[in-house]
Amino acid sequence: AQSVTQLDSQVPVFEEAPVELRCNYSSSVSVYLFWYVQYPNQGLQLLLKYLSGSTLVKGINGFEAEFNKSQTSFHLRKPSVHISDTAEYFCAVTTDTGRRALTFGSGTRLQVQP
Amino acid sequence: GAVVSQHPSWVICKSGTSVKIECRSLDFQATTMFWYRQFPKQSLMLMATSNEGSKATYEQGVEKDKFLINHASLTLSTLTVTSAHPEDSSFYICSARGGGPSAGDTQYFGPGTRLTVL
Numbered sequence: 743a744q745s746v747t748q749l750d751s752q753v754p755v756f757e758e759a760p761v762e763l764r765c766n767y768s769s770s771v772s773v774y775l776f777w778y779v780q781y782p783n784q785g786l787q788l789l790l791k792y793l794s795g796s797t798l799v800k801g802i803n804g805f806e807a808e809f810n811k812s813q814t815s816f817h818l819r820k821p822s823v824h825i826s827d828t829a830e831y832f833c834a835v836t837t838d839t840g841r842r843a844l845t846f847g848s849g850t851r852l853q854v855q856p
Numbered sequence: 857g858a859v860v861s862q863h864p865s866w867v868i869c870k871s872g873t874s875v876k877i878e879c880r881s882l883d884f885q886a887t888t889m890f891w892y893r894q895f896p897k898q899s900l901m902l903m904a905t906s907n908e909g910s911k912a913t914y915e916q917g918v919e920k921d922k923f924l925i926n927h928a929s930l931t932l933s934t935l936t937v938t939s940a941h942p943e944d945s946s947f948y949i950c951s952a953r954g955g956g957p958s959a960g961d962t963q964y965f966g967p968g969t970r971l972t973v974l
Contacts, residue, residue, distance in 0.1 A: 778965070785862070785949050786900075786965040832899065836963075842953065843890060844963055846899045 744769035744835050748847035756855050757825055763818040763850045765807075765833030775816040776834045776844070777807055786832065792816060803827070828854045859883055860952050862966035869940055870974055877935045877969045879950030885930035886952035890963065891923075894947040906933045940973045947971075 745768045755761045767773060774793050778786040790801025797809040807818045816833060833847040859882040869875050879889055887908050892900040904925050905913045912925035922944075924936040933952075937944055947970050951963040 776962070783947075783968070783970065785860075785967040786951075788962065788964065791962060842888070843902050843905055844900075844951075845902075848899045 744771075744773060744837060744845050746833050746835050746845055746847035748833055748850050750850050751848065752851045752853065754853045754855060755823055758822045760821050761819065761823050761827075761852065763831050763833075763852065765816045765818065765847060767814050767816065767833075767835045769814075769835065769837065771837050771839065773835045773837055775807075775809060776836075777801065777805070777816075777818050778832045778834060779803075780830045780832065780849075782829075789818070789831075823852070823854045825854050825856060827852060858954055858962075858964040860950065860964045860966040862950055862969050864969060865967060866970040866972075868972045868974065871941050872939055874936055874938045875940055875971060877937075877948055877950075877971075879933045879935070879952070879966050881931045881952040881954065881964070884952070884954040886933075886954050887930060888953045889927060889933040890951045890953070891925060891933075891935050892949045892951070894949060894968075896947075900949060903935075937971065940971070942973045945971055945973045 747766045749764045776791045777789040780786050789805050790799045792799050792809045800806045805820050831850045834844040836842050836844050861880045863878045889906045891903045894900045903918045906925045906927040908927045914920045927933040949968040951965045953963050
């Protein structure tokens with residue numbers, strides 16, 4: 743079974759500052775990794791995903807993430823945040839075997855302040 | 857592409873009644889759909905995996921007789937909360953897996969359904 747840990751429950755940051763949201767995973771087999779964003783009272787929107795190949799993945803809204811196999815991490819970064827980036831961010835993992843259900847981290851609340 | 861819809865977006869019902877939530881993949885066929893439950897300020901918890909034409913697989917602790925799942929076609933799955941009680945009040949989100957193995961079987965999520973049981 744796999745697991746995901748998001749160490750920071752909340753990350754406050756000022757507008758136009760850079761941000762990193764941390765995600766670590768645990769799995770005994772190869773994984774696919776995802777970052778989703780959730781705005782209040784809405785479903786989840788896919789930001790980016792890592793399947794294979796280049797470890798630096800670029801997503802929508804200026805976000806990127808880097809897969810680090812040795813550190814079992816998949817941290818999300820953005821060089822300059824906007825007020826509109828305020829939301830809940832979820833890291834998730836799945837494998838290419840079994841039911842392929844997603845296992846989610848506990849989420850990180852990004853609060854962008856003016 | 858890869859749009860998933862849910863209906864209704866919110867519902868209020870009386871205790872003891874049943875509520876049906878629909879999940880549709882609008883522009884792709886989804887052999888597998890997932891149902892999640894999310895409590896306020898918490899992460900998503902997988903309730904069940906729904907495969908077209910077969911019985912759903914429920915996660916441990918989820919009552920299959922209370923949360924009835926039907927996956928009648930490649931674009932539609934339904935979740936029926938039977939004899940709902942206030943503790944069933946929650947945000948229910950479905951997802952549909954599409955794109956095939958080359959896409960990492962990416963899951964696309966619906967907008968969610970807010971259920972309030974009075």
